[in-house]
Amino acid sequence: MANQYTNAWTPKEIEFLETSIGTMSFNAIANKLGKTPSAVSRQADKLGISNTKLASGLITMHELAQCLCTYDKKIKRLIDNEGLPGKRRDFRIRKALDGKGNRRNEKRLLYYIDVEEFWKWAEDHKDAFNWYPVPKNVLIPEPEWVDERRKEDYYKWNEVNFSWTDEKNEQLWRLFYEEGLKQKEIAERLGCTYNALRKQLFRLRDKKKKEKAKVV
Incomplete structure (x- = not known):
């Protein structure tokens, strides 16, 4: 992997970025590649894959987990078992090797969540998360009940x-x-x-x- 102070991106690093974005944070990708998070962000902008929500109106399962201060596996479990509205779509494109060793574009399926649909689901599943550490308005539009629930969860989590x-x-x-x-x-x-x-x-x-x- 390239040094974090090296500007050039190798094809292997670009492939890793295209494969990992949406499932890993910029910080985690930067750490893996030995680059700075800002360098990763700039390269993602250059490739047009930096912001899933701007591109599709949706956010990835990983992005939702980060917003809610939780982890990906929990979001996946709620999608599979509790009806959290997540759909697998193929907005991401990655380069892969075919049988002859040539690179080709390949669609990659990821879970995507519509924010408004998530809030509708969350109102009926308020106990699924601890809302206290969730930053205010991290997912817009934030319903009014979330702020009150933050206060409740602060005291509830401190009592146990x-x-x-x-x-x-x-x-x-x-x-x-x-x-x-x-x-x-x-x-x-x-x-x-x-x-x-x-x-x-x-x-x-x-x-x-x-x-x-x-x-x-």
């Missing part, structure tokens, strides 16, 4: 014994490393103490460092 689930770990990592929020603000959002959050960040960093070392 706090534990670090996979979902909360992903929220913590994304809010701190991808969105750049301060630790105290994240602790308030997640309903845990500042010290508990600092310790969990240390554990997550140590875990990821060990996982990376195994790969190398």
